[in-house]
Structure formats: C-alpha cells, structure tokens
Amino acid sequence: MNPEFIRTICPYCGTGCGLVLKVEGGRATASYPDRENPVSRGSLCVKGWFAHEFVHHPERLRAPLLRKGDSFVEIPWKEAIALAARKLRETADAHGPNSVGGLASAKVTNEENYLFQKLIRAAFRTNNVDHCARLCHAATTVGMLQTLGSGAMTNSISDLAGADCILFIGSNAAESHPVLMGEVYKALDRGATIYVIDPRETPVAKNARRLLQINPGTDIPLLAGMMRHIVDRGLHKTDFIEKRTENFEALRTFLQAWPLDRAARETGIPESVIREVAEAYAKAENAAIVYCMGITQHACGVANVIAICDLAMLCGHVGKPYSGIYPLRGQNNVQGACDMGALPNLYPGYQPVADPAVREKFQKAWKTELSDKPGKTVTELITAAGKDIRALYIMAENPCLSDPDVNHVMECLQRLDFLVVQDIFLTETARFAHLVLPAACFAEKTGTYTNTERRFQLVHKAVEPPGAAKTDFEILCLMGEALGLAFDYTTPEEVMAEYAGLVPAYAGISFDRLERAGLQWPCPDAGHPGTRFLHGTTFTRGLGRFVVPDYTPPMEMPDAEYPYYLNTGRVFAHYHTGTMTRRSPFLNREIEAPYVEIHPADAAALGVGPGDRVRVTSRRGSIVTTARISDRVVKGSIFAPFHFTEARANVLTNPVLDPACKTPEYKVCAVKLEKDHEAEAR
Amino acid sequence: MLEQVKQKARAILERKEADGVLGLRKGPFDVIHPHVFTAPAELDALVLEPKWLFAKMARSILRDRPAPYRLAVVVRGCDERAIVELAKRGQIDRDRLPTIGYACDADQARACLCSRPYPEKLDAGTAVDGIDPFADERVKAYLGGKAAERMEKWAAQLRRCIKCYGCRNSCPICICVPCKLEDDVWVERGVIPAEMVPFHLIRAFHLSDTCVACGACQEACPVGIPLMTLQLSMRAALKRDYNYEAGLDAERKSPVLFDFIKEPRPGQQVPDWVDSAGKKP
Numbered sequence: 001m002n003p004e005f006i007r008t009i010c011p012y013c014g015t016g017c018g019l020v021l022k023v024e025g026g027r028a029t030a031s032y033p034d035r036e037n038p039v040s041r042g043s044l045c046v047k048g049w050f051a052h053e054f055v056h057h058p059e060r061l062r063a064p065l066l067r068k069g070d071s072f073v074e075i076p077w078k079e080a081i082a083l084a085a086r087k088l089r090e091t092a093d094a095h096g097p098n099s100v101g102g103l104a105s106a107k108v109t110n111e112e113n114y115l116f117q118k119l120i121r122a123a124f125r126t127n128n129v130d131h132c133a134r135l136c137h138a139a140t141t142v143g144m145l146q147t148l149g150s151g152a153m154t155n156s157i158s159d160l161a162g163a164d165c166i167l168f169i170g171s172n173a174a175e176s177h178p179v180l181m182g183e184v185y186k187a188l189d190r191g192a193t194i195y196v197i198d199p200r201e202t203p204v205a206k207n208a209r210r211l212l213q214i215n216p217g218t219d220i221p222l223l224a225g226m227m228r229h230i231v232d233r234g235l236h237k238t239d240f241i242e243k244r245t246e247n248f249e250a251l252r253t254f255l256q257a258w259p260l261d262r263a264a265r266e267t268g269i270p271e272s273v274i275r276e277v278a279e280a281y282a283k284a285e286n287a288a289i290v291y292c293m294g295i296t297q298h299a300c301g302v303a304n305v306i307a308i309c310d311l312a313m314l315c316g317h318v319g320k321p322y323s324g325i326y327p328l329r330g331q332n333n334v335q336g337a338c339d340m341g342a343l344p345n346l347y348p349g350y351q352p353v354a355d356p357a358v359r360e361k362f363q364k365a366w367k368t369e370l371s372d373k374p375g376k377t378v379t380e381l382i383t384a385a386g387k388d389i390r391a392l393y394i395m396a397e398n399p400c401l402s403d404p405d406v407n408h409v410m411e412c413l414q415r416l417d418f419l420v421v422q423d424i425f426l427t428e429t430a431r432f433a434h435l436v437l438p439a440a441c442f443a444e445k446t447g448t449y450t451n452t453e454r455r456f457q458l459v460h461k462a463v464e465p466p467g468a469a470k471t472d473f474e475i476l477c478l479m480g481e482a483l484g485l486a487f488d489y490t491t492p493e494e495v496m497a498e499y500a501g502l503v504p505a506y507a508g509i510s511f512d513r514l515e516r517a518g519l520q521w522p523c524p525d526a527g528h529p530g531t532r533f534l535h536g537t538t539f540t541r542g543l544g545r546f547v548v549p550d551y552t553p554p555m556e557m558p559d560a561e562y563p564y565y566l567n568t569g570r571v572f573a574h575y576h577t578g579t580m581t582r583r584s585p586f587l588n589r590e591i592e593a594p595y596v597e598i599h600p601a602d603a604a605a606l607g608v609g610p611g612d613r614v615r616v617t618s619r620r621g622s623i624v625t626t627a628r629i630s631d632r633v634v635k636g637s638i639f640a641p642f643h644f645t646e647a648r649a650n651v652l653t654n655p656v657l658d659p660a661c662k663t664p665e666y667k668v669c670a671v672k673l674e675k676d677h678e679a680e681a682r
Numbered sequence: 683m684l685e686q687v688k689q690k691a692r693a694i695l696e697r698k699e700a701d702g703v704l705g706l707r708k709g710p711f712d713v714i715h716p717h718v719f720t721a722p723a724e725l726d727a728l729v730l731e732p733k734w735l736f737a738k739m740a741r742s743i744l745r746d747r748p749a750p751y752r753l754a755v756v757v758r759g760c761d762e763r764a765i766v767e768l769a770k771r772g773q774i775d776r777d778r779l780p781t782i783g784y785a786c787d788a789d790q791a792r793a794c795l796c797s798r799p800y801p802e803k804l805d806a807g808t809a810v811d812g813i814d815p816f817a818d819e820r821v822k823a824y825l826g827g828k829a830a831e832r833m834e835k836w837a838a839q840l841r842r843c844i845k846c847y848g849c850r851n852s853c854p855i856c857i858c859v860p861c862k863l864e865d866d867v868w869v870e871r872g873v874i875p876a877e878m879v880p881f882h883l884i885r886a887f888h889l890s891d892t893c894v895a896c897g898a899c900q901e902a903c904p905v906g907i908p909l910m911t912l913q914l915s916m917r918a919a920l921k922r923d924y925n926y927e928a929g930l931d932a933e934r935k936s937p938v939l940f941d942f943i944k945e946p947r948p949g950q951q952v953p954d955w956v957d958s959a960g961k962k963p
Contacts (some may be wrong), residue, residue, distance in 0.1 A: 002718035003703045003743060020715055024738075024746065033902060036714055043904035174874060178844040182904040185839075185842050203874050204840045299828045403826040468844070515711030524753070572844060572874050589864070590845075591872040 001025065006462035009449050011107065012440035014329035015039060015177050016451025018609065020463045024347075028052040028443050028463050028468065038517045039157060039451060046573055046587065047179035052443065054582035059425055059437035061466025065264060072436065077468060077478070082394070085436055087418040091391035092124045096369065101128035101381045104342035105324065105472075106334035107398035108439075108454045109447030109459065109535040111332070111495035112472040114348060114489065118397055119476060122368045123483040127353050127375030128389070129553060131342045132397055133334045134378040135404075138661040139296035140327040141338060143305025147313070147324075149348070149541025152335070154348040155324035155533040156290070156453045156520065162322030164173035165506075167277070168196045169219060170294015170667070171669055177292075177328050177452075180269040183208035184290075193284070195277050195493050197222060198294060198599075200639055201632040203677065206403075211558035212277065213634050214267040216565050216668045217298055223307040223436035224549070225263020226445065227314055228255040228529050230634040235282035237316035244544055245313050245461060248658055249547040271472035282315045286322035292568070293330065299668035300552040301658040307549035318544070319535040329452040332442075332574065336450035337522070339506075346373035349503030365502055367486070377662040379403070379655065386415020394421045395472060396439065400428035401577035404653035404664040406618045422475060425579050428645055439472050440465035441580075447492045450521070454531070456509050457518035465476035508673060554668040555656040558636065562618060562670035564602070565637040568649045578643040594644035598673070600639070606673055613676040616640070621651035624676045636672065683784055686729055687805035689754060690782045692722045694754045704736050704743065704755035705729075718743070718753070730756070730784060735898050737764035737854035741774050754780045758897035760794075762801035763929025767892050770935060773857060773871035785809050794897045795821065795869035795910060802930075813919060815895075818928050824911045839907045840882055843875035849909055850885060855892045862888070882912070890916040891936040894929040 010017040018037020022030040031051045032079040035042045051063040064080035065072035092100045115129075118127040127576035131142070134665055148154070160183040162167065170563075174181050181204070188194060188207065196205040197212045197219070204616040205211035223536055233250065235398055241248050264271045266457050275310050281287050295304045308325060309318075317323040329335045341348035351358040363370050381389055382399060392413070403409045413419060415430045421433040424441045444465040448456045465471070470478075473492055475595045480487025487496050493511045501508045508523035534540060573590035574581040581587045593667060596616055598608060608614055612627045618636070625640065625647035633639050654669040691703045707717035708729045719725055740755045747753075757765065762783055770773040780939060788810050791799035795818055800809035815821050820881040824835055848854050850863055862868050868880045876882065895917060913957030920926045924937040 002720060004718075005716040007713060007715050030717075030742070033852075034715075035734060040904075042901055043846075044848060045844055047903065049847055049851050174844055176845060179904045181842065181844060182906055185905045203844070206875070207838070269919075512711065517715055571872065573872065586864075589871070 003029075006460050006549045007129055008442065008459045009332065009457045009582065010044065011049055011332050012051070013177050014046045014334060014452035015180050016332060016449060016453075016455060016457055017044055017066070017179050018457070019044060019051060021052055023462050026463055029057045029541050036392045036517075039453070039455065040179050043179045043182060044454050046178075047575060050584050051588040052239040053579040055379065055441060056466070057425075057583040059583065060469070061424060061426060062469055063533055064468070065436040067434045069137075070394060077470070078351070079496045080437060081478045081482050084420045085435070085479060087434075088124070088391050088393065088420075089483065092418060093636060097124045097126040098128060098375070098390060098407060099390040100124045100126055100393075101376060101377060102389075102393040103381070103395065103397045103399070104129060104131040104337055106132055106331035106515060107396045108472045109273050109333065109445065109492065110336040110340050110450060110499075111447045111492035112476060113337045113342045114477040114495055114499050115473065115480070115489075116365060117348075119480055119483070119485065119487070119547050120393070121370055122485055123480070125369060125371050126371060126484075127344050127371050128341055128381060130378045130381065131337050131377060132331070132402055132661060133338050133343070133682055134661075135297070135402060135666070136293055136664045137296055137327055138328050139301030139588045139658055140304050142328060142661040143302045144309060144325070144327070146164040146547050147306055147309035148318070149539050151338070152534065153324070153328075153452050154318055155321070157204050157325065159322050159324065159533065160184050160185055160288055160290070160326070161190070163187050163192055163284070163286050163288040163565070165193045165280050166195075167281060167287070167289045168194065168204050168208070168444050169289060169291040170198060171290050171328055172198070172202040172204065173292070173293035173328060176330060176570045180328070182487055182623045193280050195280065198289060199565070199634060199637055202402060204656050207638050208671060209390060210273065210277070212267075212269050212273060214269055216265040216567060218635065219295060219304045219448060219598060220300065220549050220551040221263045222274065223311055224258035224271065224551070225252070225260050225267070225274045226281070226646060227311055228258045228263070229260055229278040231255060231311045233279070235279065236314045236636070240316035241314070244319070244539065245546060246448060246543045247546040248583050251310055251314075252549055252550040257547040259655075267534070280342045281317070286320065287315065287317040287328055288322070288324055290326040290328060292328045294667055297556050297657055297670065299658050299665045300550065302660040302665050303551065309544075310546050310549065313544045313546065319533070319537075319539070321533055324533060325671035327452075332451070332565070333449040335452055335454065336448070342382075344377055347512060349505055351503070362502065365498075371526050373649050379657060379662050379664060382412050385412035389418060390422070391418040392416055394419070396423050398427045398429045398577040398579060400432065401642070401648060401650065404650050404666055405655040406648050406650045407621050408655065420551070421467050422472065424469070425578065425583070427579055437475055438467065438469035439475065440469055443475065444469075448496065454520045455518040456521065458511065459516045475610060482603060511548065536567055553664055555672045556668065558670045563636070563671045564673055566616070566618065566652055566669050567633070567637060567639045568642045568653060568666055568673045569639065571641045571643070574641070574643040576643065576647070582643070591641075593626060594641065594647035595626045597628050597633050597639040599633050599635045600631060601635045602638075602673070603629045605625065606675065608675055615674050615676045616652060616671050618652040618654075618671045620654070623647040623649070638671065684728070684806040686929055687730065687782055688728050690727045690729060690805050691719065691725050691754065691756070692778065693721070694782070695722050695725075695757055698750040698756035704740055704756040706731070707733055728756070733758070733790070733851075733901070735761050735896055736766065736954040737761050737768060738857070740765070740779055741768055741857070744774065749778060749794065752778045754782060757781045757783050757801055759783070759788055759798055759801045760796065760894050761854070762803065763894035764896060766855070766893060766929045766932050767855050769932065773951040777795070782806070795914070796895065796897070816918070820908065821911050821914060823835075825915060826910055837878065840878045841875050842907060843882070844905060845874045845881075846904060849899035850906065852898040852902035853888060853889065854896060854898060855894065856885075886912050886916070888963070889913065891920060891938040892928050893917055927942055
C-alpha cells in the first residue's frame with residue numbers, strides 16, 4: 001500500500017493555511033504545506049507542520065461516556081443519543097424552552113455549526129446558542145456592524161503586502177497568526193512603515209519602526225489623540241467623508257475633548273510620538289490597521305473597535321485593495337461559526353432573530369416555529385447555569401479553561417441538571433459532564449472552514465476517527481432525528497446547499513467551486529468570483545457611520561493591595577486551551593509549562609529570580625506558576641499565557657462585560673505577586 | 683516534456699520496474715498534490731508544476747517499505763542531487779529508487795538562483811544554462827558591502843523568524859534525529875524569533891557541505907528570509923578550495939569529513955593538526 005496525500009486546512013488559527021496530510025495505513029504521519037493554497041502559498045507555522053501529531057493521541061475519546069458518580073462508563077451510541085435527547089427535551093418541557101442552551105464551536109466546520117444552531121433553535125424554540133467568539137471578537141461584530149455594516153475583515157491577508165503603513169494594535173500576530181506575517185514583511189521590504197501599539201513588546205515590535213507601549217486599556221485615548229491631530233492638521237479625507245460617510249460632526253465634537261496632551265497623559269506616550277504615528281497613517285497612500293484581542297477583550301471593547309473604524313474612515317483607508325481594517329480571528333473557524341449563526345441574536349448571514357421577515361423565512365425553511373427573543377450569551381448562559389439555565393449542550397468548547405474567572409465557571413456548570421459535552425478529548429469541561437460524546441477531528445471529516453479573510457475552504461477527510469467516534473455532523477444528525485427534526489442530511493454538501501439558499505451572500509458557494517482555491521464571501525451567485533475587499537463603492541450598511549467611541553477605563557485598576565496589571569494572551573507553539581497542541585509532542589516540548597513574565601525591576605523588588613515559583617492572586621482566585629524575567633513587559637505589568645490547565649490564567653481574569661457585546665475584560669485586571677514559599681519549603 | 687515524463691513513467695510501471703511512481707497529480711477541479719501512481723492509466727493526471735521536492739518524501743516512503751519494494755520518482759536537477767547526497771549517507775538505496783529526470787526552464791532557474799537547472803540523468807526536456815547566483819542583485823544585497831552592514835541586514839531578516847521549523851522540515855538533506863535545533867542546550871525554547879547563532883547558523887553549518895541549493899528552505903519560509911543566500915557562500919568556498927559540489931559525484935564524499943589532510947587549499951601548506959585537547963593525533 002502506498003501513502004496517500006490529502007489536501008486540507010490547518011485546524012489552528014484563523015489564517016487558514018493549506019496543508020497536505022500524508023496518510024499511511026490509516027494514520028496521518030506527516031504534514032506538508034500546500035503549495036497551491038492561496039492564503040498560505042506553501043508556508044506553515046510550527047503548529048501547521050505538526051498538525052498531524054495529536055490526531056492519533058492515545059487520549060482521544062473513542063466511545064460515549066456516561067457519568068456514574070465520579071467516573072465515566074462507556075455506553076453505546078444509541079443509548080447516548082436517546083439519553084441526551086430525552087434529558088434536553090425533559091428540561092425544556094419542565095422549565096421552559098429558555099432553560100436549555102447550546103455552545104457551538106469555532107473549531108468545527110461551517111456545516112456542523114449551522115446544524116448545531118438549527119438544532120437548538122428549532123428543537124427547543126430558544127435562541128440560547130453562542131460560542132467562544134463572544135470571548136474574542138464579539139466586539140468586532142457589534143462595533144463594525146454599527147460603523148461599516150459588516151463585522152468581517154475588510155480586505156484579504158495578501159493585501160497587507162501592498163500597504164504603505166500598518167498599525168498593529170493589540171495584536172501579537174507573529175505568535176497568534178504567524179504565516180500572515182509573511183505579507184507584512186513583504187510590505188516592509190517595499191518600504192512600508194510599521195507601528196506596534198501594545199502594552200507588551202511583541203515579536204512584531206522587533207521589526208517595527210516604533211513600539212508604543214501604552215498604558216493598558218488606553219487604546220481609545222491614543223486613537224482619539226491621533227484623530228484629533230489628523231483633523232487639526234487637515235489630513236483627513238474630506239472628499240471621502242462627505243461622499244461615503246455620515247455623522248462626522250458628532251465625531252468632530254467628540255474629538256474636542258481629546259487634545260494631544262490629554263491623550264499623552266492617559267496613554268503614557270509622548271505627544272511627538274502620537275503625532276508621528278497619526279501623520280504616518282494619514283499620509284500613507286494605503287494603510288492597514290491590524291488588531292486582535294488586545295482591542296476587543298475590554299469592557300469598552302466595542303468602543304475600541306468603533307474608534308478604529310472611525311480612524312480608518314477619517315483617512316479614507318477602507319474600501320480599497322490595500323487599505324482596510326484587519327480584525328484577526330483567532331480560531332480556524334470563528335469567522336465561520338459567526339457566519340453560520342452560532343450567536344444568540346443572529347441567524348446565519350447575520351440576519352437578526354428579532355426581524356419578523358427574517359424569522360418568517362427561517363421558520364418556513366426549517367418548517368417549525370422559532371423564538372423571536374434573542375438568547376443568552378456564553379457568559380450569561382454560564383452565569384445562569386443551575387438557575388435559569390438547567391441543561392447545556394457544549395460542542396468542542398472548553399469554558400473551564402477559556403472563560404474568565406474559571407472557578408466561577410466550574411461552580412456554575414456543576415449546578416446544571418444536565419450537561420452534555422461533545423469533543424475529541426476529555427477536556428477540563430468534559431470532566432464535569434453527565435454525558436460525553438466522542439467527536440472526529442479535522443483530519444477525520446469533510447466540510448468547510450471560513451478563515452479570517454472570509455474565505456470558505458474545504459477540508460477533506462484523511463483518516464477514520466478512533467474507535468466509535470463520529471463526526472459532529474453525524475452526531476448532530478442523530479440528535480436532530482432523536483429530537484423530532486427532519487435532520488436527514490446524507491452529506492455536509494447538502495447542509496451547504498441549505499444555508500447557501502438562506503443567505504444571499506453565500507448563494508454562490510458550493511463544494512465544487514471551493515475545491516481549487518476556496519471563495520471569499522460575499523459570493524452572491526454561482527458565477528461570482530468572490531470578494532477580495534469589502535465596502536468598495538458603498539459600505540455594507542450604505543454610508544459609513546462615524547460613531548462616538550465612549551471611553552471607559554479598565555474596570556479594575558492596580559491598587560495598594562493588587563499592585564500589578566495582568567495581561568493574558570497566546571504563545572506561538574500553543575493554541576487556546578491547549579487541548580490539541582499540548583498533546584502534540586513537538587509543540588508541547590517547545591513550551592511545556594505555564595509561566596508568568598515579570599519585569600526585571602519588579603522581580604528584583606520581589607526577590608524573584610528566573611524559574612522561581614510565584615503565586616499570582618486576583619480578587620477572584622490564585623495560581624502558582626513559574627517566573628520568567630523579561631523586559632517584554634513594562635514595569636508594573638505581568639503577562640501570563642492562557643493555554644495551561646496547571647496554572648489557569650483565567651482563574652484570575654475579570655468577568656466584567658462590555659455591556660454592548662457581553663465580552664469579558666480579559667486583557668486587564670489587578671493582581672498581586674509573591675514568591676510561593678510553599679514551593680520553597682518543598 | 684511532460685509527455686516524455688509520462689511515457690517514461692508508463693514504461694516503468696508496465697515493466698514493473700517499480701511499485702509506484704512518486705510525482706504530482708492534478709486531480710478533479712485541477713487540484714494538485716503529491717501522489718504515488720501505481721497504474722499506467724493514472725498517469726494522464728501527472729503534472730510537473732508547481733515545484734515540489736520529493737527526495738525526503740521518497741526516503742521516508744522507502745524506509746517504511748523494505749525491499750523488494752521499489753519507488754520511482756520524478757525529479758528536477760536539485761531533487762536528483764539531494765538523492766545523491768542522501769545515498770552517500772546511507773539514507774537511500776538508489777537501486778530501489780529509479781529517477782525520471784526533467785530539466786527546469788530558464789525562468790525557474792532564475793527564480794531559484796540555480797546554477798545547474800537539470801539532472802545528470804536527463805529523461806525529458808532540454809538542459810538550459812544556469813545562472814551565476816553571485817551575479818544576482820538579490821544575492822549581492824546580502825553578501826556585498828561592509829561586514830557591519832551585512833550583519834545588520836542579516837539580523838533584520840532573522841528577527842522576522844517565527845520558528846516554524848519549515849526550513850529544517852523542508853530541507854531534503856536535513857534528516858538527523860535528534861535534531862540540534864530541538865535541543866534546549868542550543869536553542870532556547872518557547873521564544874521567537876529563533877536566535878541567529880544557535881538556530882540559523884547551526885543549521886547553516888550543519889548543511890555546509892551537503893546543501894544542494896534546491897531552495898526548499900527559502901520557499902518554505904513564511905517570512906521570506908533569504909536562507910539560500912546564507913548557504914551560497916559555503917558552497918562557493920567548497921568549490922573554490924576543494925573543487926567539490928554537493929550532489930554531483932555519487933562516489934565522492936564530503937571533503938570536510940574525509941579529505942581535509944589530503945586536499946588543502948591550493949598553494950597552502952598542510953596545517954599542523956591540533957585537536958581541541960591540544961594533542962596531535
């Protein structure tokens with residue numbers, strides 16, 4: 001038997017790199033870059049090169065597991081499906097439809113996410129469906145819907161190569177979206193100017209013209225100061241503003257409150273530097289703003305996004321091939337999960353559940369009545385667990401590591417009458433479940449993912465799932481049938497045909513058309529080539545709308561008792577809750593254990609050396625981890641990666657929410673540090 | 683040229699000289715991926731572009747399948763030279779790996795800075811003249827000028843590194859297990875960019891006498907570091923001082939390993955040999 005080579009998409013970040021899996025004897029034995037993928041073009045980062053490693057890990061779930069006391073027993077699929085359906089139905093019947101909720105996943109395919117949200121809405125007549133985009137880019141969706149009309153990245157990744165000025169704000173792209181940096185460096189080779197705005201020195205900053213290490217949570221003061229300077233100097237694009245936007249006067253009025261000296265005071269960045277960056281951005285022929293969770297994971301996350309859109313519109317840097325706004329979606333299918341309506345207020349295609357005409361369309365298509373009331377978000381579902389929410393169905397999500405204040409999360413989940421978790425490993429969350437369903441991973445299924453540049457791309461099945469594990473598609477079809485729905489799909493292709501018929505922007509998407517290079521939505525008909533950039537002649541909402549970005553300082557600032565800022569984030573060898581990367585020998589060896597980065601001056605004051613065990617405590621909890629001494633963080637700030645279950649950074653984080661989009665303020669909270677003397681005693 | 687390659691592959695399969703032919707297949711929807719062709723009828727789908735190098739892949743396929751399994755492989759000049767180098771190191775049994783060689787065109791040679799864009803065993807296509815890489819502006823930009831300027835230029839490039847290991851993984855000659863680049867004695871874990879000296883220069887020196895200038899490392903680099911250029915100087919030094927080019931003569935072993943005493947630089951006396959302990963052998 002000769003090896004086979006199967007073309008698919010990397011299961012990790014939102015860049016959506018193409019890879020080729022080598023399959024021998026039913027096992028994925030190597031990963032290679034796909035030379036023809038239009039996004040990655042023959043490149044992979046370390047996670048892609050070793051994407052095959054976790055696939056055959058011995059800890060893969062192989063059979064449905066039913067809780068018996070403190071442990072699990074294996075049960076047959078038929079019994080598992082019947083039990084899950086019965087328990088969920090009984091809960092809804094006893095406590096009302098809104099007592100049931102579902103968490104969809106940014107890691108499973110578009111077709112699976114579509115089926116999941118359809119299942120929850122149609123079987124239980126509730127809109128209690130959400131997923132971890134709430135924790136990442138919900139602020140982007142809300143903010144950009146208000147200003148531009150679409151929450152999607154405005155341009156293509158490869159267009160970064162054509163920018164003359166690139167601002168990185170709250171994005172550590174070299175660790176979280178490494179392959180995308182290739183396009184940035186092409187721009188640099190062409191003479192582009194790069195600025196990094198981040199409280200922490202990131203690898204991108206090493207290659208930038210300048211790093212602006214702003215005080216945590218002061219993005220709006222910086223952006224407002226920049227905009228004020230641009231308007232004062234007459235560098236804004238009056239023609240673009242007049243023809244293509246509205247509400248500029250409101251912004252102008254807002255900027256009166258933001259003279260440069262105030263911006264400098266709040267951000268800690270000198271006026272001269274703010275002027276320099278403002279002029280570089282405004283004067284560039286083409287300019288891009290790249291941002292990520294450093295912008296969105298704040299109590300004023302939506303306002304941060306709005307400020308970025310305001311700046312881009314002010315300078316006319318949107319609606320052109322090489323000028324745009326780049327919210328980098330973190331997970332491989334978080335764009336797709338949102339597109340497929342895995343959100344409590346939006347059906348597929350961002351169609352509002354509260355819109356009667358839209359609801360009527362879906363009721364007709366799905367042959368059932370639907371709720372007109374937006375459902376609860378992830379954070380609300382979990383907080384309400386055991387109270388308003390009595391049963392949860394979680395698909396490939398791990399809130400016991402990913403959500404803020406995880407001690408609270410675990411308490412809430414334990415209050416549920418019924419929790420079913422569908423995943424590929426027994427995650428920290430699955431350990432609390434009453435029923436665990438074993439799912440197939442990316443190498444074991446066919447379907448589509450949508451990357452951060454709105455490109456639908458095909459994943460092809462390369463190997464069989466282990467034991468009795470099934471694809472999420474198969475599981476959802478079984479669940480749908482068990483709950484009385486006509487979920488009689490034979491293939492994911494049939495699911496695509498259904499959602500393409502319901503969302504005009506996806507009407508031209510089909511498996512055949514995606515085979516070679518994928519397609520970027522909007523793709524309104526079968527002959528449409530896909531859309532490289534948005535808002536070209538008109539904004540999605542018509543006119544771009546300037547919105548005043550209300551500034552809110554971080555909810556929790558350092559004080560005498562908790563004197564340090566904690567910032568959390570990602571590192572290059574790992575991915576989110578580490579479920580897959582920590583089971584990849586190569587990736588896990590790169591970074592095996594949790595740590596916290598401490599500035600040398602702070603370390604000296606505390607008597608902490610590299611490798612020392614330190615206790616980090618916030619008002620919500622405490623962890624013990626290992627110190628790294630680094631001047632990548634500024635004095636008074638510390639950084640902790642959030643991938644590790646041994647020292648869960650999210651035990652510390654603040655669950656306070658941006659009121660508009662219910663995203664937690666992960667990026668800033670106050671902590672105290674001390675040497676862990678217990679460790680010393682050992 | 684493609685027809686000649688197909689014809690050659692068909693003959694190999696029909697005469698059962700190999701169990702399969704490793705090459706590129708253009709499948710439905712014009713999707714291209716590596717493939718082991720096993721039936722003559724499949725060969726209609728064989729294509730030669732884009733550039734994929736098969737030496738390392740062929741090695742792993744042969745290693746997993748003992749004799750009498752035989753694999754034929756479609757190769758460019760650089761791929762053939764990689765196979766020669768692997769064979770010298772006992773990693774490939776060339777009797778089990780017949781090649782179907784074809785020539786690259788002038789554009790490909792220019793893109794790859796290739797001085798020899800054709801295999802020794804040429805089954806298809808016409809050999810074209812290679813280019814002199816040192817005459818290329820892209821190379822001069824990094825190898826010309828004052829040492830301090832060159833150092834800063836290289837440092838700026840290497841700071842971009844995202845430590846993907848693509849250069850190592852894609853290099854056909856880079857096969858050692860364990861790999862020094864994974865050893866935390868040399869390379870600090872958990873940090874990007876990978877450091878210039880312990881990562882990039884260790885890699886460059888490890889390949890100094892085996893690099894066949896295929897360009898796979900540079901093509902795999904997501905951030906565009908000119909890794910081939912880093913290797914060119916060492917290849918040139920070997921050529922100048924020992925008249926040696928990796929991948930050419932299947933019988934001749936690396937002078938760095940075997941010929942130091944016998945073939946010093948022309949005009950230079952044999953050095954007084956001292957090992958690191960200060961003792962003569």
